[in-house]
Amino acid sequence: MSAQASQAAAQTSYNQASANVANAQSAVSAAATAVAAAKSQSTVDGINKLTLPAGYFTALKAYKQNTDASQQAALSAKVKSFESSGYQLNTYQDNEAAQKVILGAYDAPIHLTDQQIQDLSVFVEGLINQVRAQTGTKPVVVTQGSLDYVKAMVAGYNATGKRYHGHDEDLLNQVSDKFGLFYNENLMTAGDYYPAPQYLTLNDLYSRAYEGLTLMLFSDIDTWPHATSITGFENVPAFDDQQRYLGVDVDQWGNVVYELPVRSNNSTEAQFNTTTTYAATSNPSEALNKAEAALASTKVDLTAQQAKAIGSRRCCRVTCR
Numbered sequence: 001m002s003a004q005a006s007q008a009a010a011q012t013s014y015n016q017a018s019a020n021v022a023n024a025q026s027a028v029s030a031a032a033t034a035v036a037a038a039k040s041q042s043t044v045d046g047i048n049k050l051t052l053p054a055g056y057f058t059a060l061k062a063y064k065q066n067t068d069a070s071q072q073a074a075l076s077a078k079v080k081s082f083e084s085s086g087y088q089l090n091t092y093q094d095n096e097a098a099q100k101v102i103l104g105a106y107d108a109p110i111h112l113t114d115q116q117i118q119d120l121s122v123f124v125e126g127l128i129n130q131v132r133a134q135t136g137t138k139p140v141v142v143t144q145g146s147l148d149y150v151k152a153m154v155a156g157y158n159a160t161g162k163r164y165h166g167h168d169e170d171l172l173n174q175v176s177d178k179f180g181l182f183y184n185e186n187l188m189t190a191g192d193y194y195p196a197p198q199y200l201t202l203n204d205l206y207s208r209a210y211e212g213l214t215l216m217l218f219s220d221i222d223t224w225p226h227a228t229s230i231t232g233f234e235n236v237p238a239f240d241d242q243q244r245y246l247g248v249d250v251d252q253w254g255n256v257v258y259e260l261p262v263r264s265n266n267s268t269e270a271q272f273n274t275t276t277t278y279a280a281t282s283n284p285s286e287a288l289n290k291a292e293a294a295l296a297s298t299k300v301d302l303t304a305q306q307a308k309a310i311g312s313r314r315c316c317r318v319t320c321r
Contacts, residue, residue: 010312013312014309014312016312017305017308017309017312018309018312020305020308020309021302021305021306021309023305024298024301024302024304024305024306025302027298027301027302028295028298028299028302030298032295047093048092048093048123048126048127048206048210049090049127049130050090050127050128050130050131050210050213050214050217051089051090051130051134052086052089052131052134052135052217052231053082053085053086053089055082056079056082056086056217057134057135057231057233059075059078059079059081059082060079060224060227060228060231060233061233061235062075062078063075063076063078063079063224064224064228064233064234064235065235073222076222076223076224079224079227080222082218083218083219086214086217086218087214087218090214092206092207092210092211094203094207095202095203095206098201098202098203098206099201099202099203100201101201101202101203102199102200102201103116103199103200103201103202103204103205104199104200105199105200106198106199106200109158109252109253110200110250110251110252110253110254111252112249112250114147114151116202117147117150117151117247117248117249118142118147118278120205120206120209120248120249120250121142121146121147121150121246121247121248121249121278122142122278122279122280123206123209123248123280124209124213124246124248124258125140125141125142125246125278125279125280126279126280127210127213128140128213128230128246131213131217131230131231131232132231132232135231135232135233137231137232137233137240138232138240138241138242138243138244140232140244140245140246140260141243141244141245141246141274141277141279142245142246142247142277142278142279143245143272143273143274143275143276143277143278144273144275144276144277144278145179145245145271145272145273145274145276146245146246146247146259146261146272147247147278148179148247148272148273149175149176149179149181149245149247149259149261149272150247150248150249150257150259151247151249152175152178152179153171153172153175153185153249153257153259154249154250154251154257156168156171156174156175157171157251157255157257158251158252163253163255164189164255165251165255166187167185167187172185176261178271179261179267179271179272180263180264180266180267180268180271180272181261181262181263181264181267181272182239182261182262182263182264183259183261184229184244184259184260184261184262185257185258185259185260186212186216186226186229186230186258186260187255187256187257187258188208188209188211188212188215188216188255188256188258189255190208190253190254190255190256200254205250205254205256208254208256209248209256209258212256212258213230216229216230217230217231229260232244239262242262242263243262243263243274244260244261244262245259245260245261245262245263245272245274246258246259246260247259
């Protein structure tokens with residue numbers, strides 16, 4: 001091999017080694033981010049619970065099953081009587097790691113990443129399914145379709161430019177028709193949840209999503225539509241027996257959007273993906289352990305690639321002389 005060819009080969013080897021180091025450094029950075037996210041998610045998922053007061057669901061069912069209009073007010077008041085005990089039983093547990101993740105400043109638009117939307121949806125899924133385990137109703141499922149659906153709804157709400165938009169039935173019909181769904185939506189308005197000059201953190205958002213569920217369960221309007229949505233008991237067998245999907249996102253003003261749609265009979269998998277599902281791990285530390293192991297592995301690889309790059313650099317210098 002000529003000196004020129006040897007020099008070119010050595011330079012190529014060094015360039016490749018440098019690229020490998022850069023890739024390894026990126027892998028370490030991504031793994032470190034995954035560890036931070038796993039720490040936050042495992043803590044949030046593992047310690048937050050939703051417990052219904054004894055007798056609450058019996059009262060809610062009695063209200064929904066009642067056919068005597070003269071009894072409606074009294075039955076609704078019975079459900080309302082569990083409000084205080086419901087709040088005493090359920091308090092959001094702050095997450096120190098999530099408190100350090102800043103989503104946005106006061107009055108700045110909030111836009112979650114796809115991963116944050118998935119994590120928030122899985123967090124709420126766990127809470128709603130805790131409730132449904134107590135009521136004996138069908139659990140909700142987070143799928144790629146339900147995540148795509150809630151993102152489409154939030155994009156539509158953001159496009160209205162209205163901070164307090166309420167349920168937009170035209171938008172709900174439009175998006176639901178596209179996905180082949182019957183809609184079921186709950187909203188938690190942000191109000192002045194993070195006044196200037198504070199920031200909205202990931203912990204604030206999880207707290208708000210949790211608070212929204214407790215408000216809908218225990219402080220709903222007199223007809224209890226949100227409570228029946230969360231508990232899964234509409235007293236309409238054809239509807240209650242259907243699989244309810246879940247997607248949760250936040251609009252640019254910090255309002256939490258909970259979508260719990262049902263698939264229509266003519267909906268296709270291409271329209272609404274139910275095959276790809278997401279759920280919290282049954283062991284909250286499992287994801288963290290895997291993430292930490294992956295980080296350790298990427299660090300070992302980085303060290304190896306750096307050693308190879310040093311060797312290639314020396315080889316290149318010798319050849320280039």
